Amino acid sequence: MRYEHTLSPAAAQSFKSAVEQLNGLRLEYLRALGLAKEAEQQSAALQSAIGQQLAIIEQTDGLPRSSKPYQLNAECTKLVGEVADRPAEPATASGYAGPALVPEVLVNGADHA
Numbered sequence: 219m220r221y222e223h224t225l226s227p228a229a230a231q232s233f234k235s236a237v238e239q240l241n242g243l244r245l246e247y248l249r250a251l252g253l254a255k256e257a258e259q260q261s262a263a264l265q266s267a268i269g270q271q272l273a274i275i276e277q278t279d280g281l282p283r284s285s286k287p288y289q290l291n292a293e294c295t296k297l298v299g300e301v302a303d304r305p306a307e308p309a310t311a312s313g314y315a316g317p318a319l320v321p322e323v324l325v326n327g328a329d330h331a
Contacts, residue, residue: 272297
């Protein structure tokens with residue numbers, strides 16, 4: 219059995235106005251959600267393009283291998299990366315260690331001893 223209760227005209231108008239406002243907010247939310255998704259896609263495309271350009275600069279300028287991807291600094295004037303420290307070279311009293319000496323057994327893979 220179905221029972222219906224008739225609302226007063228004032229209450230009916232109040233509920234109708236609230237439901238219309240709710241439907242308007244839902245539409246506004248869906249539009250904003252679409253705009254946010256579009257902005258997210260544009261952001262991803264720009265980020266990818268910047269990453270590709272940075273990779274080209276990294277290769278063409280012969281930058282040392284970084285343990286993390288190179289990033290632009292805040293001013294967008296430098297690439298910043300993390301590279302391993304170079305081992306210290308032994309120095310002599312004059313500050314020059316001279317050429318590295320290679321044992322003869324390693325020259326051309328032959329044993330000259």
